[in-house]
Amino acid sequence: MTRYTLSRTSLHAGVLWGIVSIATGCTPTASGGGKPVTPGLRGDTREGPDPIGVQEGDSVPELEKRLERLRGEQAARMDDAMADTQACHDLCSLSASICEVQVKLCDIADRHPQEGSYQALCREGQQECQEAMSSCEDCVGEHAEDDAGPPVSAPPADDS
């Protein structure tokens, strides 16, 4: 008795699932199952555009020539990257020094709260520190966009 009831329930469930599937259009093809999907083509499995560029050939002299060219390009890119890294390093090192000295300067200014000249120098130092820090961060950011990771770290922010 129980077995009969269960089979009947299963039958009802199957029929109900079929109706829902048809109504929502939820077919296996639409959900992406079964067929391969080319990345970037949103399920469009048609062939992409033809390769761009010049056929460089596969013979040994041609491959050697290509290897030589790639080596040159890599060296040039490395040089550029190293120059950028050094420039950023120098910039950030200067920024760190500016902010360090600004802290010392403002510590002295704190001992002379009534003297405008000390306060003015402290404010100027704070402004220079902020500008220097942002230029360091910009340099590191630009470099990080070009490369995988940042070459140097920005100096710590000063809250004073």
Added chain:
Amino acid sequence: MSSSRIQRIAVLCATLGTVVVAACDDDADAEGEVVHTEVAASTSATPDGTLKTHEIVPSTPSAEGLAYLRAVAAIQREADDQRGAAAVATLQRGLDLEVPAGLPEAEIVQLELASRIAGLLIESDAAAEAKELLVPMLEPSRSVPLDRASAEALIMLGDAATRTGDDALAAGTYARSIRMMSILRQELER
């Protein structure tokens, strides 16, 4: 002239002498006050952040110039293995070397030597000596080379001035070093 009269004259002279000496003492006290006022004035003076700079144009290499730079490099290396007074003496030898004509880079080399000496002096609680060494080289009225070495020397002078309680000199010198480094930073950004 009677002896009592002579005695009176002698007493008068002695009194006069005492007054003069006392007056001299007063003068001495007054001078002391002036000195004290000057010290007070120097600590409460306005900081001078004036910065005059000049660029060092690389010179044409000469045998004398090269020999000088090599000698300084050797002295720097020698000082690397020394400490305290010995290192100061060695570096001072470098500072005393005669600079050949037509070597503008020597100004930077000398600032580097002076900074290093000043750093060692500050470490050994001789900040006043460090200040004495650096002040003539870095006076606000004097143009300094636009170089990181000048900025370092200015920072060192600021530290020495701070240690000796000369806040005006310290603040002015720190401000000048910040200005110097800002110029260098802007040049790097170009």
